[in-house]
Each structure stands twice: as structure tokens, then as C-alpha cells.
Amino acid sequence: MSEIIRLDDVSLWRRTQEEFSYDLKKTLLSFTEGKYQKPAKKLVIDSINLKIDAGEKVGIIGANGAGKSTLLKLICGILKPTHGTVKVKGSISPLIELGAGFDGELPVLDNILMYGIMLGASRQDMHERTESILDFAELKDYAHAPVKALSSGMVARLGFAIATDVKPDILILDEVLSVGDESFKRKSQRRMEEFWEDNSTILVVSHSLEFINQSCEKAIWLNQGKISDVGRASDVIKSYINQVI
Numbered sequence: 001m002s003e004i005i006r007l008d009d010v011s012l013w014r015r016t017q018e019e020f021s022y023d024l025k026k027t028l029l030s031f032t033e034g035k036y037q038k039p040a041k042k043l044v045i046d047s048i049n050l051k052i053d054a055g056e057k058v059g060i061i062g063a064n065g066a067g068k069s070t071l072l073k074l075i076c077g078i079l080k081p082t083h084g085t086v087k088v089k090g091s092i093s094p095l096i097e098l099g100a101g102f103d104g105e106l107p108v109l110d111n112i113l114m115y116g117i118m119l120g121a122s123r124q125d126m127h128e129r130t131e132s133i134l135d136f137a138e139l140k141d142y143a144h145a146p147v148k149a150l151s152s153g154m155v156a157r158l159g160f161a162i163a164t165d166v167k168p169d170i171l172i173l174d175e176v177l178s179v180g181d182e183s184f185k186r187k188s189q190r191r192m193e194e195f196w197e198d199n200s201t202i203l204v205v206s207h208s209l210e211f212i213n214q215s216c217e218k219a220i221w222l223n224q225g226k227i228s229d230v231g232r233a234s235d236v237i238k239s240y241i242n243q244v245i
């Protein structure tokens with residue numbers, strides 16, 4: 001099988017949460033008082049080497065704060081590593097922050113076009129797909145409305161409809177999807193099952209070990225930013241459970 005994702009010695013440092021209370025006045029004062037301290041940083045991904053082949057379904061498990069979402073964000077290019085390289089061949093659809101790339105002021109139709117192009121589809125392709133995307137998202141009546149006029153559930157449905165219609169080579173999922181209301185949830189699950197049956201490469205983060213065991217042949221156990229174990233899902237889950245209990 002051909003390699004589709006490769007991470008070589010990837011590390012990422014991030015500012016710690018305290019930095020979010022960053023205050024310019026306080027910083028200037030601390031400078032004048034000679035008390036300035038450099039922003040604290042934390043190593044959230046620590047020297048990761050990883051290879052994923054085309055068509056593999058890979059589950060990522062680990063405790064809260066282990067770095068699972070961060071790893072997905074590095075793979076789809078939302079975050080850049082501080083050190084090391086991330087190589088991805090083919091198109092990638094991150095179902096992570098659904099709708100994060102939308103422009104609220106622009107109509108739904110324009111956003112479908114932009115979002116699809118951002119995910120790697122051509123303009124022509126997106127023109128042809130618009131109808132089925134609006135149909136799946138159940139947003140035909142909103143085609144000309146600005147995205148800011150949609151509810152948050154509608155925005156998530158639109159994001160999901162575009163990202164899955166575009167049929168990427170690699171699908172990235174953070175937690176098992178729970179988009180929209182009950183009827184949409186069922187519909188989105190059926191669409192996800194099609195991806196599973198397909199040759200798509202899938203990376204999924206989940207706290208449901210049962211789901212990972214049933215749906216993925218391979219699993220990665222992350223612990224404090226490092227890979228603790230990688231291999232057959234059932235084996236990795238066993239060693240994770242043994243360590244946790």
C-alpha cells in the first residue's frame with residue numbers, strides 16, 4: 001500500500017492557557033518594573049514519527065489533553081509544527097471545526113464554492129455539486145441568505161455536507177460526529193458509513209474505545225504528546241486499558 005501521510009520527528013510547542021489573559025498594560029508595567037517574564041510554553045506534541053498508508057482507518061486514543069486534536073490539526077495543516085515535517089499526499093477534509101472557514105457576510109452559495117475550493121475541489125466541480133450539497137444540508141431555502149443568518153446547527157450541517165460531498169482522499173474526524181438534530185445525525189452517520197466502506201483514508205479521534213475497536217484496524221495511543229503505542233487497534237486498546245486501570 002502507498003504511504004499517504006508521513007510525520008518525521010514532529011514537535012509542537014504552544015503557549016500555555018495563562019497567556020490568554022495576556023494584557024498589554026500589565027506587560028508594559030512588568031517591563032518597566034523589570035518583572036517581565038517570557039510567555040510560558042508547553043511541549044504538546046513531542047517528537048512524533050508516523051506513517052499512514054492509503055485506505056487505512058486509524059483511531060487515535062488517549063487521555064484528555066494528550067494531544068489528539070492537536071495531532072489532527074498538524075496533519076491537516078491548521079497548525080504548523082515547531083520542529084519536523086508533515087507530508088500529506090492527496091486532498092484532505094478536516095471535519096474538525098465545521099464551518100470555521102465560512103464568511104458570515106457572504107451568501108450560503110458563495111461559501112459553498114469557497115469552502116469546497118479550500119478543500120481541494122475545482123470551481124467547475126463545486127458548481128456541479130452545489131445542488132446536492134444544499135439538498136443534503138436541507139438548506140435550499142437559505143441558498144441566498146448570508147451564513148450569519150443560519151443557526152449554529154445549520155452551519156455545522158452545511159460544513160459537514162460540503163466536506164463529505166467533496167469526497168476527499170483523507171477524512172479527518174474529531175470525535176464521532178454529532179452534527180445537527182436527530183434526523184440529520186442519522187443521515188450523517190449513513191454518509192460516514194459510505195466512507196468507511198470506501199477506500200478513503202480515515203483518521204478519527206474518539207474516547208469510545210468500542211467504536212475504535214469496531215471501526216479501525218489501526219490505533220495510535222497518545223500520552224502527553226508522545227506515541228505510547230501504535231499498531232493493531234485491539235492490541236493498542238488492550239495496552240491502553242492495562243495502563244489506565
Ligand SMILES: Nc1ncnc2c1ncn2[C@@H]1O[C@H](COP(=O)(O)OP(=O)(O)OP(=O)(O)O)[C@@H](O)[C@H]1O
Pocket residue numbers: 014015016017042044062063064065066067068069070071
Ligand atoms: N489553543 C491552544 N493554545 C494553547 N494550548 C492549547 C490550545 N489547545 C490545546 N492546547 C493544549 O495542548 C494540549 C493538547 O490538547 P489537545 O486538545 O490536543 O488534547 P486532546 O488529546 O485532544 O484532549 P481531549 O481528549 O480533552 O479533547 C493540552 O495541554 C492543551 O491544554
